[in-house]
Amino acid sequence: MAAKRLGIGFIGGGFISRFHIQSLIGVRDVDVHGVYSKTKTSSEETAALARVTGVGEAKAYDSITDMVANPDIDALWICSPNYTRMEVMEEIVHAVESGKGELIGVTCEKPLGRNVAEAKRMLELAQGADLLDGYLENQIFAPSVTRGKEIVWARGASTTGPPFLARAAEEHSGPHMPWFWEGELQGGGVLNDMMCHSVEEARFMLTPPGESREVLTPISVNAYAACLKWQRPEYAKILSDTSNGKTDYMKRPSEDFARSLIEYATKDGHKVVVETTTSWCFVGAGLRLSMELFGPEYSMFVNTLDSDLKVFFSRNVKGSEGEDLVEKQNAESGEMPVVSSETDAYGYTAENRHMVQSFLAGKRPEENFSDGLNVTELLMTAYMSAEQDKTISFPPPDLDTFIPAVARGEWNPKEN
Numbered sequence: 001m002a003a004k005r006l007g008i009g010f011i012g013g014g015f016i017s018r019f020h021i022q023s024l025i026g027v028r029d030v031d032v033h034g035v036y037s038k039t040k041t042s043s044e045e046t047a048a049l050a051r052v053t054g055v056g057e058a059k060a061y062d063s064i065t066d067m068v069a070n071p072d073i074d075a076l077w078i079c080s081p082n083y084t085r086m087e088v089m090e091e092i093v094h095a096v097e098s099g100k101g102e103l104i105g106v107t108c109e110k111p112l113g114r115n116v117a118e119a120k121r122m123l124e125l126a127q128g129a130d131l132l133d134g135y136l137e138n139q140i141f142a143p144s145v146t147r148g149k150e151i152v153w154a155r156g157a158s159t160t161g162p163p164f165l166a167r168a169a170e171e172h173s174g175p176h177m178p179w180f181w182e183g184e185l186q187g188g189g190v191l192n193d194m195m196c197h198s199v200e201e202a203r204f205m206l207t208p209p210g211e212s213r214e215v216l217t218p219i220s221v222n223a224y225a226a227c228l229k230w231q232r233p234e235y236a237k238i239l240s241d242t243s244n245g246k247t248d249y250m251k252r253p254s255e256d257f258a259r260s261l262i263e264y265a266t267k268d269g270h271k272v273v274v275e276t277t278t279s280w281c282f283v284g285a286g287l288r289l290s291m292e293l294f295g296p297e298y299s300m301f302v303n304t305l306d307s308d309l310k311v312f313f314s315r316n317v318k319g320s321e322g323e324d325l326v327e328k329q330n331a332e333s334g335e336m337p338v339v340s341s342e343t344d345a346y347g348y349t350a351e352n353r354h355m356v357q358s359f360l361a362g363k364r365p366e367e368n369f370s371d372g373l374n375v376t377e378l379l380m381t382a383y384m385s386a387e388q389d390k391t392i393s394f395p396p397p398d399l400d401t402f403i404p405a406v407a408r409g410e411w412n413p414k415e416n
């Protein structure tokens, strides 16, 4: 008997959809049938990529509703910009509830919402329409993270006690599209954009294998945010030039550096700590993800730029700029690390495998919108802490209505 397969459609035809499509080469039982993006060209290009990659006979669609109406499409992957979450999810739910078509589930890229109110609404909408929901946090699926967790908990934690400190950092030289740099469109700066990964990855490492996030209770958040590089006039000018004058970091900057310290209480009354840093002003070979875990008699280290493959190009090698060696690559010469399979190393392949198999089994994915909501709650508390320059007990009052100053266009450290 033929295996049951999941037909999926992508909403958004940009950077992350391309990553997901590449990763599907390593995922069984799934076919990409459609792409709907803001422009017909990006829908067509991304659908063509899926066909050429061999992961489905994808077609470009004119609307989300049209994709829902296709009986071959069972689930949608939301990969459009942060500021489109509400309209996208509302159209999906409207199409399902008005009988245009049926879906098993939806997945949504990070962040689930630009603030707690949006993230809560995403969860409510999915549950109200009886859709299974997957939150796309790739880092907790990265093989070095899952294998590291397995080994450290099996050998170290079982004999000497559970870990007490997880550190995570995500750093690169800045996002590829102007909307990421706009606090109002994106929801914040680098804290919202990238700390979402680090807080969740570190929380995952501290959670015993097989247990849910409820075994750890967040009790306080302390954070710091600053604009270290991109408000310098020469760098603000680059942002202005690459956005046709729209991005104005002299007047409306976002934080390009942030750190946070989150305290959790375990069920047996111990305190464990997550420490994160994140930056859009990191200049190195390219994207650097680092994850560390510490327990009483053991530790674990991941640094994605410590790759097993390195190449060297002398100064006589001249070529064009690219991202062929590593994501957010900064150079083309000298000794360069290469992440030979980024879709695997960053966790996209295992993430999509889990989402596809969960949907086919009719089960809610282990990483779902409730996790995305909790991540948003922690990030918003981090903004509160950075704004008030003090440690905030979790959950703070007013969390549901809080919008960071940077997302209101009212944050400018140069003016204070």
Ligand SMILES: NC(=O)c1ccc[n+]([C@@H]2O[C@H](COP(=O)([O-])OP(=O)(O)OC[C@H]3O[C@@H](n4cnc5c(N)ncnc54)[C@H](O)[C@@H]3O)[C@@H](O)[C@H]2O)c1
Pocket: 011, 012, 013, 014, 015, 016, 017, 036, 037, 038, 039, 042, 079, 080, 081, 082, 084, 088, 109, 110, 111, 136, 137, 138, 177
């Ligand atoms: N997991 C990760 O590491 C990771 C990495 C990058 C981006 N992301 C997330 O993925 C999402 C998309 O980011 P990206 O880098 O692909 O951005 P992008 O700007 O490269 O691509 C966004 C795409 O969405 C399309 N779009 C715009 N408005 C739309 C709408 N209303 N409906 C449908 N499509 C629309 C655009 O035309 C474009 O093709 C963001 O939420 C981002 O935070 C996650």
